Amino acid sequence: MQRNADSKTGGACGEPLRLSYLVRDLISLGVRPGDLLMVHSSLRSLGFVDGGPETVVDALLQALGPQGTLVVPTFTYPTAGNPEFVFDPIHTPSQMGAISEAVRCRPQARRSIHLAHSIAAIGPLAETIATSGGASGWDAESPMRQVFDRNGRYLLLGVPYQNLTAMHLCEVWLGLPYRQPRTSEGRMRQPNGSTTPLISIGTPPLPGHAGSDYNRLGQRMEDAGLVRRGPVGNAIARLLNAHDLRAASRDLTRHDPNGFLQQGPAVTQLTHGHTIQSPKGEHCVLDPTRIYGAA
Numbered sequence: 001m002q003r004n005a006d007s008k009t010g011g012a013c014g015e016p017l018r019l020s021y022l023v024r025d026l027i028s029l030g031v032r033p034g035d036l037l038m039v040h041s042s043l044r045s046l047g048f049v050d051g052g053p054e055t056v057v058d059a060l061l062q063a064l065g066p067q068g069t070l071v072v073p074t075f076t077y078p079t080a081g082n083p084e085f086v087f088d089p090i091h092t093p094s095q096m097g098a099i100s101e102a103v104r105c106r107p108q109a110r111r112s113i114h115l116a117h118s119i120a121a122i123g124p125l126a127e128t129i130a131t132s133g134g135a136s137g138w139d140a141e142s143p144m145r146q147v148f149d150r151n152g153r154y155l156l157l158g159v160p161y162q163n164l165t166a167m168h169l170c171e172v173w174l175g176l177p178y179r180q181p182r183t184s185e186g187r188m189r190q191p192n193g194s195t196t197p198l199i200s201i202g203t204p205p206l207p208g209h210a211g212s213d214y215n216r217l218g219q220r221m222e223d224a225g226l227v228r229r230g231p232v233g234n235a236i237a238r239l240l241n242a243h244d245l246r247a248a249s250r251d252l253t254r255h256d257p258n259g260f261l262q263q264g265p266a267v268t269q270l271t272h273g274h275t276i277q278s279p280k281g282e283h284c285v286l287d288p289t290r291i292y293g294a295a
């Protein structure tokens, strides 16, 4: 699926990426009408997109069609621990990138309620998924488990497996001992402006945790042919389903209970494309010089 650098594909040769190019790339990758799709993304990695994040959201919705459901993380964990933080489901921005924020801001989007791990969704399953949860972001009722249990698909758009939240879900589902529930008490803003208590449960790692290496399982799945991989613009996109992830995670930890943990000084290097570091995060790209804003 490697793109020829001088093909007329948009994003190549400095051309801006347009909606039709993105839709075509998503369909070539394997995104299907009717999918339940959770997306983790980096806008920069795509190269310059005509219309910015809105165009990417339009492309995802077009590829999914009216029967498909798009889910994005709108997590707020970077600031949720701040004593002044108040979760406002209507106004609190996603802290998971411009594409997730563009999804959240669509009028038809539904957002779940959680101090740190809310999601936003658009499509026929959006209401069910966004309102399924209790206090935990990870248990059987949670929106993310809904995606997992319905064999949803995960799209990594220019980001590594380190950003695939479903890996964390697998750790919780497998009952790995270093992840234990922790209750946080915060506040939530109501539509009338008042605030009410909001109890949320997370599963942070216990002290002494070696750090996560989710790329390890991702690379294993790629080597086993369980991940569809290809370009979306300049981004390396990876598409996998929850069923395969569940089975692969069970297999990994059966042989090595520390399989999700970093085993050396660095996480596993992905073999396909370039994974490059920036101050904001990691980008998986065909060509590092074509990411938006690259020097």
Ligand SMILES: CC(C)(COP(=O)(O)OP(=O)(O)OC[C@H]1O[C@@H](n2cnc3c(N)ncnc32)[C@H](O)[C@@H]1OP(=O)(O)O)[C@@H](O)C(=O)NCCC(=O)NCCS
Pocket (backbone or CB within 6 Å): 039, 040, 041, 042, 043, 044, 045, 046, 047, 048, 049, 050, 051, 052, 053, 073, 075, 096, 097, 098, 099, 159, 162, 163, 164, 165, 280, 281, 282, 283, 292, 293
């Ligand atoms: C942190 C992260 C979002 C940073 O990625 P990013 O591409 O640098 O940032 P965004 O996706 O927010 O996109 C905004 C950037 O796109 C670029 N951009 C702006 N307009 C653009 C356009 N028209 N076309 C392409 N890129 C554009 C800019 O560099 C902008 O950054 P700036 O606002 O600082 O100028 C990404 O690395 C990441 O981690 N994504 C996954 C998040 C997630 O789902 N986490 C799950 C739990 S770990």
